Amino acid sequence: MSRKRRLLIAASCVAALLVSAGGWVITQHDFDIREQRVTITGGVQPLQGTLALPKQGDGPFGLVVFVHGDGAATADRDEFYRPIWESFAAAGYASLSWDKPGVAGAQGNWLDQTMHDRAVETEAAIAWARGRSEIDAGRIGLWGISQAGWVMPEVAVQHPELRFMIAVGTAVDWIRQGEYNLRAELRERHATDDELSAQLRRREADLALLREGASYDRYRATTTDSPPMSEDRWRFVSKNYQSDVTEILPQLKVPTLLLLGERDLNVDVAETARVYRDSVPAKLLTVKTFPDASHNIVKFDLDKPDGLRPLLVALFAPRSLYAPGYLDILREYVAHPPKH
Numbered sequence: 001m002s003r004k005r006r007l008l009i010a011a012s013c014v015a016a017l018l019v020s021a022g023g024w025v026i027t028q029h030d031f032d033i034r035e036q037r038v039t040i041t042g043g044v045q046p047l048q049g050t051l052a053l054p055k056q057g058d059g060p061f062g063l064v065v066f067v068h069g070d071g072a073a074t075a076d077r078d079e080f081y082r083p084i085w086e087s088f089a090a091a092g093y094a095s096l097s098w099d100k101p102g103v104a105g106a107q108g109n110w111l112d113q114t115m116h117d118r119a120v121e122t123e124a125a126i127a128w129a130r131g132r133s134e135i136d137a138g139r140i141g142l143w144g145i146s147q148a149g150w151v152m153p154e155v156a157v158q159h160p161e162l163r164f165m166i167a168v169g170t171a172v173d174w175i176r177q178g179e180y181n182l183r184a185e186l187r188e189r190h191a192t193d194d195e196l197s198a199q200l201r202r203r204e205a206d207l208a209l210l211r212e213g214a215s216y217d218r219y220r221a222t223t224t225d226s227p228p229m230s231e232d233r234w235r236f237v238s239k240n241y242q243s244d245v246t247e248i249l250p251q252l253k254v255p256t257l258l259l260l261g262e263r264d265l266n267v268d269v270a271e272t273a274r275v276y277r278d279s280v281p282a283k284l285l286t287v288k289t290f291p292d293a294s295h296n297i298v299k300f301d302l303d304k305p306d307g308l309r310p311l312l313v314a315l316f317a318p319r320s321l322y323a324p325g326y327l328d329i330l331r332e333y334v335a336h337p338p339k340h
Helices: 002-024 082-090 113-131 147-149 154-156 174-188 191-209 214-220 231-240 269-279 306-317 326-335
Strands: 032-040 047-054 061-067 094-096 137-147 167-168 256-261 283-288
Touching: 032 082, 032 113, 047 082, 047 113, 047 167, 061 113, 082 137, 082 191, 082 326, 094 113, 113 154, 137 147, 137 154, 147 167, 154 167, 154 231, 154 306, 167 326, 174 231, 174 269, 191 214, 214 231, 256 326, 269 283, 283 326
Parallel strands: 061 094, 061 137, 137 167, 167 256, 256 283
Antiparallel strands: 032 047, 047 094
């Protein structure tokens, strides 16, 4: 179960306790959007999607196509996308997202996908959306987080007509990102030098197996991972661990907004900012870094798997989870993106 799903379930439990203890009436938070469940066709398999439209008007609206990060994501990412959808709606844009294959009853298995497969899937969603009467086919852009950094640039290079690409907490090189993540999380836990050395040796042993194309049985027989990867996960990593966006970024011709949290434990944001600035023409690139923000551009002290305060904020003030200015920047950027 994802951290965000745990947070939402726990928040619901808190609400139930408040209701039973104090007679409070808790209602679902109301966002200024209209949501439609849709079936996105034209790709390898139908996708279960959500189209979030501005609450007022018939369109045609601009569209932001969402590209998930890692993990078994639902279309709304366990409801955490809704404040972002609302921000885009305030600028006259709809948002389109979908359950990853195999999630929430959707066909397929997202762990069978390569990053190229995900790019093709995104292209199919764009093509589908262009046929919708409520969508302005000339105003379509991308928003994506984390692992989407290996998906969106490929799509944007193939579709230079896109209005923008918004990259949130994206990495450059899968292998370097993994080592950074390991070091950062151990540092955050105040791990000893001996523990760090042991974990780096474990990681290098896994990489050696990946480089030689080892089977899952061989991985299970030799790994010291605790817990070990599932067979599906091993297959997924084997297909994707060499992902590197370095050669694709210089080909971009789409205005790009790069948003980074200074306290990101997943991605080396200094490396990401440097590579994007070295690779993407300055007239197309806007970089914004948020102090004291996490990988998700959530306030760092609220991006925790446990604790009462994050639960209460998620339940009663979900917009307040995000770093100050993040939702405003999203709204303003799509309303007035740089020209190509």
